[in-house]
Amino acid sequence: MTSLPIFIFSDDYNLDLGPHVFPAVKFGHIYRALREDSRFADHTFVRPGPATREQVSLAHSRNYIQDLISLQRSARTYRSELPLTAEIVDAFFLSTGGTIEAARQAMQHGRAMNLGGGFHHSYRGHAEGFCYLNDVAVAIKVLQKEKHIKRALVVDLDVHQGNGTARMFRFNRNVYTFSMHEQDNYPIKERGSYDLGLRTGCRDEEYLALLGDALERIQNTFHADIVFYLAGVDVYERDRLGGLSLTSRGVAERDRMVRDFARDLPLVTVLAGGYAYNDEDTVRLHLQTCEVLADLI
Numbered sequence: 001m002t003s004l005p006i007f008i009f010s011d012d013y014n015l016d017l018g019p020h021v022f023p024a025v026k027f028g029h030i031y032r033a034l035r036e037d038s039r040f041a042d043h044t045f046v047r048p049g050p051a052t053r054e055q056v057s058l059a060h061s062r063n064y065i066q067d068l069i070s071l072q073r074s075a076r077t078y079r080s081e082l083p084l085t086a087e088i089v090d091a092f093f094l095s096t097g098g099t100i101e102a103a104r105q106a107m108q109h110g111r112a113m114n115l116g117g118g119f120h121h122s123y124r125g126h127a128e129g130f131c132y133l134n135d136v137a138v139a140i141k142v143l144q145k146e147k148h149i150k151r152a153l154v155v156d157l158d159v160h161q162g163n164g165t166a167r168m169f170r171f172n173r174n175v176y177t178f179s180m181h182e183q184d185n186y187p188i189k190e191r192g193s194y195d196l197g198l199r200t201g202c203r204d205e206e207y208l209a210l211l212g213d214a215l216e217r218i219q220n221t222f223h224a225d226i227v228f229y230l231a232g233v234d235v236y237e238r239d240r241l242g243g244l245s246l247t248s249r250g251v252a253e254r255d256r257m258v259r260d261f262a263r264d265l266p267l268v269t270v271l272a273g274g275y276a277y278n279d280e281d282t283v284r285l286h287l288q289t290c291e292v293l294a295d296l297i
Helices: 026-036 061-070 087-111 135-145 164-169 204-221 248-261 277-294
Strands: 006-008 111-114 151-154 175-182 194-198 226-230 267-270
Touching: 026 277, 061 087, 087 111, 087 135, 087 226, 087 248, 087 267, 111 204, 135 151, 135 226, 135 267, 135 277, 151 204, 175 267, 194 204, 204 226, 204 248, 226 248, 248 277, 267 277
Parallel strands: 006 111, 111 267, 151 175, 151 226, 175 194, 226 267
Antiparallel strands: none
16 A cells, blocks of 8 residues: 555635634645645645535435535534535535545555545534534445445544544444543533543643553454544644643654554545644644655654
8 A cells, every 4th residue: 555645635625714713724724835845746636526415415314414505504503613604515515525535545545635524523413513514424434335345443533522423323333433532621422432531631641652552452353444534633732622732743643653553454534623822833733644644754
């Protein structure tokens, strides 16, 4: 399998949400930085198409999808904490298509990264926490339906538990959801396959030791056909919405551990969260994840 990850991106991922805490303009900054970096000159960049309604319906209820498409403010959509506009809904369908494309590329080439995605708070029938569509859940369902995979592993290292993903696959023995997150933080926790809640203020050494033990446990108990990695950088010590205390070096080592864990498996990486006080830190940390996946650091 190649050591050159394939990157998935569209300019239409970018959203200007003004003063909203979700820095949706980060996607374009990451893409441009990669294209300007000579170390990534030999990498392939793919522009995705949007997920179809049929694909999305594999993971989301038809009533909820209809509310999104018709821009209907309802009990199913209001918890997103985002505006409900055609531009935003289209961006979520496109980013979900990006994760599907990344999964297909990873199956062929070994590693792929959607420079977006990771919207793990979205449930089957409602939005939540800046998330309208659960792109990873949709991608897993698509690959399973097409018989490309049987068993998928989700490694979710965002500072917030992937509650929507955990709930969707709670009774599915072919999908293993691992979430390692800050315990005393949003959201109300769901039960995944393996949930590891961390104390507020957890630092590099403790975090990395716990992650190493967890990955070893998973390796001994679940044999996956593909790994989906939610590489949220809101574990960083200067994040506005996270209370963990990882340094930049700690985040890089975290990414290396997941990369090496999945060395012999297709690995799909998505960005997930990142809300540093300085937006440049968020972009820098996501770029660092790209460097790790490309075996550059």
